[in-house]
Amino acid sequence: MIGFRSIFSWAALYSKQIALVDIAAEFDRDFYLASYPDIAVAGVDPLQHFMKTGWKERRDPAASFSTGFYLDTYPDVASAGVNPFHHYIRIGRRERRSAVPGAAKAKQNSAPILQVVNQADFDRDFYLGRYPDVAASGIDPLQHYMTHGWKERRDPAAFFSTGYYLDTYPDVAKAGVNPFSHFISTGRAEGRRALHALGQKAEVLAQLKPMKDRVLSLPQPEAPNSLLDASAIRSAIDAKMTSVRKDLIIAITHDDYANISGGTQLSIRAEEAAAMQDGHCYLGVWPTLPLPCLSMESDPLVDLRFNGVLLGTARCTTLIAAMKACSIDAKRVHLVVHLLLGHDPGKIAELAQTLGLSKAWYWLHDYFGLCQSYTLRRNDLVYCGAPSQNSGACGICVYGQDRPAHLGRVRAVFDAVAMTVVSPSEAALDVWTKGADFPVHSTVVHPHGDLAYAPNPKRSAKASAVPTGTIRSEPVRLAFLGATVAHKGWDEYLHLACQLRGMAGREFHYLGHYDNVPSYVLRTDAKVTGGDPDAMLRAVRAAGIDVFLNWSAWPETFSYTTLEAIAAGAVVLTNQISGNVAALVRTTGKGRVFASLDQLVDFVRSPGLDRLVLEARAARAREQVLINRSRQTLDLIALKGAGR
Amino acid sequence: MTIHVYTSFTFSYLSRARVLAESLRRHHPDWVIWAGITDLPPEGLDFDMAGEPFDRVLWTHEIFGETTEGWLFGHDIVEACTAVKGRMLQLLLDEPGCEQVFYLDPDIAVFAPLDPMVEALRTPGRSILLTPHQLVPDDSDLAIRDNEIGSLGYGVFNLGFIAVRADDTGRRFAAWWAARLAKWCHDDVAAGLFTDQKWCNLIPCFFEGVHICRDAGCNVASWNLSQRKVTITLSGDILVNGTPLRFYHFTKMGPIGDAMTERYAGSETPVYEIWAWYKRAVSQAEVAAIPSGWWHYGRFEDGRRIPKSIRLLYRNRTDLQKAFPAPRAVGQDSFIAWVEANTDLRADP
Structure with a gap:
């Protein structure tokens, strides 16, 4: 005779077996393992895990079914305490219940989306501040995010990274649902993360590219219509250098300081103005092609500004030939290297040697002389202290691989002339002195300004x-x-x-x-x-x-x-x-x-x-x-x- | 006396193995670096050792001869690449002038010299060096489940690394390991097996001279990050719990690996920087001529993929092994023809 207890246990077992068979047919093992790395690592059977505890932890059995959404949307299922996926397979699907928030969205147009992501979750101010193009367009920011923004990996609030969520949870990406809706409706309850533990820095790391790839991806500027020849440069300079009482300052800069706003440019402009005020001549030289590194060309183009007037564009070798032909006493020429960004240091060294200069000035506006990362931030994230180029830190830095060659090229300028390093602060000179091993004639601290x-x-x-x-x-x-x-x-x-x-x-x-x-x-x-x-x-x-x-x-x-x-x-x-x-x-x-x-x-x-x-x-x-x-x-x- | 170091991979992991070899070369230019390859190059790939960072290559088909096809057929890609490690170790220990043999997984990169480990094996009485997955107990339930229970299931020591001295004990260990892996290098956790790794739980029981490396800078990976703090000094040193990072195990490159790393690395940047470097380095070492997911032994001769279920059938049936010594063959009297006629199993398209 079979007792009551036995019949009950058998029935329960039988029902579990039916559920197992039903669910096994639609359960996505790969999806489950990819979505929940802890299950993959623990080595437990994913189907058994879902049957036993997974659904209670609001985990999803497949990309097409959101356990949390189903339980939240249908309280009758939640209160019955049954496995919601089994309910959906046996009953819910027939009753046309929705399995994922996206399904509801598809059926009900755009209005219900706004219910899933309500005004409190979405940060209008943040969105408009982060994306000025949306602000300028006049489109409602929430509407923009829900229709286009998330597909463009824009973030709806400071606490949620759309790109991170999609990259971290392939099931969400695969399902094609709005990731923020998913997070609000189910992901949060499932313990999914909204943001990388590193925050915005994770995106910086993900976007890092070796310098050569960065340079290749830069837009190629149009070739100048005409290039200056040596005689044009020479005659422009000679015409102003007539007086024996005049000196010439050649300033190596990284951009057109007269037309670009910034602290460094401001200081160079002040220098130019001071030179001209004193009756001297000032030749500004900067790379035609702006680069985040030294020039990769053997004879780069440079733009020239003489006594405040734009002269035009020339090859570096043309400039050197012109300077050689100028009738200037080397003692009256002063080479001031403000920034080497975009230049070929070998050509700057050649210029100094051609002119017969015995000394020059090198400014510490930044630390580009020590590394392509001119702010000395390893991987654009963390101040590194400019350690040895063979250090482990340089080994894992996106700038590290190029650093030995970079330092070798910068050294050419220091080898060519006796260089006085000018630092606008003691603090910068300390950093430079610890990191640089170039031959230096002397150092001086000269602030751009002081307080009275x-x-x-x-x-x-x-x-x-x-x-x-x-x-x-x-x-x-x-x-x-x-x-x-x-x-x-x-x-x-x-x-x-x-x-x-x-x-x-x-x-x-x-x-x-x-x-x-x-x-x-x-x-x-x-x-x-x-x-x-x-x-x-x-x-x-x-x-x-x-x-x-x-x-x-x-x-x-x-x-x-x-x-x-x-x-x-x-x-x-x-x-x-x-x-x-x-x-x-x-x-x-x-x-x-x-x-x-x-x-x-x-x-x-x-x-x-x-x-x-x-x-x-x-x-x-x-x-x-x-x-x-x-x-x-x-x-x-x-x-x-x-x-x- | 020479130190030999080997890794084991298929062409899908060539880029990772290159990163490992280059990192090894940087710190140990005098070591002999071996590539153990359980694969054949895809059409269009000109695999020229002169351009590779390895010194020597060991092909599985050269080691196992005629039995290669049948034996490998009983293994999936991970089982196959780990099953060959024992036999390769035996061969390298017998190289003339060999002092020590190191094994490193292809998804490892070396950041500092492994000299302390070499010295540890030079200590009299020591023959085998192992790195445990974890060195200290975890605190939270989550970490205990991820790490300690993981080790109980998959093996206490991580077999991404092992170092063996070329002495009697080292050779006896290699022979035992090779024999076990020849028959039971299976991913069958329920049966108490996990490839080559779980076997090594027995090493301290069976062999004298086992040294457990307790250097926190060795074999750093997501399974021990909960107890290892990675920092980078202004002098440029990468430290783990204050000691130099020697090698990092970049297990599971992709969303799963990222999620496990993030779970334990928190908001400190160094571990993510190390990973970002690794991903860049692997990307730069990629070879376009290698198709995604390539494994010569992973497909029947007509290109259809071999599912694990058919591998298991073959592995468990010695009669089929004898009848079909070349099980990847296709055609009238082939193994797959027999399978499709007599079972419900099918090759993947």
Whole structure:
């Protein structure tokens, strides 16, 4: 006789066997293993795992069925406690129930999509800030993401990476469903990750390409209509060098400093202006083809600007021949190497030797002399310290393979003449000295500018030596200044602003001429030009900026913006590796230097920032800070001719 | 005295094996690097050893002669490439002047000299050097399941690496290993087998002179990242728990490997940088002439893929092995003709 217990157990077993047979027929073993690496690694049978615990963990048995979605969409199934995939196979499919969110989407048009990804999940401000083209088009950002954006791997919020989700979960990619919808409806509950643990840095790593591939992918510029010949260059120079009292400065630069905005260009423009003001001649030489490395051609084209006037384009050898033919005394020629980017150092060395120069100047505007990664960020991510070219770190760096050849070529310039290395800061010289083994004649630190303090002429009688008032009357205005690029710390600034937006007493600003600024950051246009070098200083003052957040990812050689922020009465928050930024903060006492981003975020949240800003506001009322801008190499060269 | 080092692969893994060999050459220019290849080159590939970073090549068909086809047929690609390791080890130990033999998986790259391991094997009384998957216990259930339980199922020591001294013990071990792998190099975890690796759980029981390498810089991989912190100093040294990274095992390149790496590497960049370098290096070493998924022994002579089910049938039936010594052949009296006439099994298109 079969007892009740036995019949019950048999029935249960029989039902399990039916479920197993039904599910086995549609279960996608490969999909399951690919989607859940832990199962693959554990070596358990994937079907058994799904039957036993997988569905309870809301794991999907195939790309065509979302367990979490099914349970969430059909509470009758969830409350019955049955295997939802089995329910779908036996009953749900007949009843035309949806197996995946995408199916619902296909049937019900676009409106239900918006229910899956609701307004709270989607970050409109983030999307518009990250993608100015969407903002410019006037399309509703959520609609854009749902229809096109996700297919273009755009991100709907700071916490979700569309590309990462698709790459990490092949089942989602294969199913063709909107990855953000998938995450919100089922992925999150299944424990799937929305973002790589490295965040944006993972994308940087994934996109790294060897230099030769990067150069090959650059757009090829149109060939110039005509090239200067040696006699044209020679006659242009000889015509101005008539006076025996004139010297000629040949400046090797990386771009047309007169028309491109940037700190380095600004300093070169100042040098050119100083030379011409003193009655000397100034020849700017830069590569026609802008490159992220040294020239790969044996005789590259260069563009020439003489005494502020564009001469045209010539081959390097033509320039050398022209200089040889010029009737100039070598003692009156001064070679200043500002940047070698895009040049052939061998040709620069040849120029120096042809002219019979015994010495020259080499500026540390960046660290390109030490590595193609001119910010010394290994793999464009982490400050590396310019270790030995044979080090393990260089071995795994995308710039490492080319570094020995790069250093060998740069050395040619140092071998050709007695070189004086000019650094705009002690901090930059320290980095250079540790990393370089070129023959150097001497070194000198010559800042692009320094600060001078004076009593504030507009000081009111009430201005106090000690901080007064409270921060509540006026929020703390934190700003990012200048180029919105990763190595200047733009990503970290956005991270902070995004995290703290809406916090009482904090206001986030951007001052500069870049457009990719989200709406939760208040944008003020400010563009420094040769004719208006104080534009940023004025803008910082006018906007009443209290804090400049300069989270530079490399040891900045100088940082005009830091100088300008301090001169405008702001304090600067930075990190330990920011080079001259941290050095300026330490020497002036105008700000704080943090060991980690977490420390910075904590500080910005804390009353400590309020106290610091109150002190800064009091100082602003007491004193006026001025910037004395340098004349660059003109301050250093012992000119034979006109003089100042 | 010479140190020989070998790896075992098919042409699909040639790019990885090249990266390994180049990394070995950088740190050990005097070692003899062997390529153990269980494959034949695809049409259009001019495999010229003069242009390869290996010194010598060992072809499986040269080692196993006429029995190669029948024996390999009972193995999938992973089983085949691991089954040959024992016999190759025996041959290399008998090379004139051989002092030690190292084996490294093709998906490993060497970042610093392996001198401490050479020295460890020079210590009197030591003949076999092994690297465990893990050196310290894990803390979380997830990591215990991924790592410790994984080791219990798949083998305690990772056989991406082994080093053997050319002495009596080393040769006795090689002979035993080769014999076991000839018959039972199977991926059958339920039966207690996992290719060449699970057998090596028995090494400390059967042989004297076994040294377990406890250097955290050796065989770093996703299965031990939970307890190994990789850092890079400003002097350019890559360190693991403060000791130099010697070799990294780039297991499962792709979404699964990435997911397991991310699970334990967290938000520190060095491990991802090392992986990014490896992916670039492998990509640069790729050969366009090798079709995706190429394995000469993976298909019948008419190009249809051999499914594992047919391999298992052949492996378990000595009568079929005797009747069809060339089981990849096709045609009237071929093994596949017999299979399709007498079973429900079919070759994959």
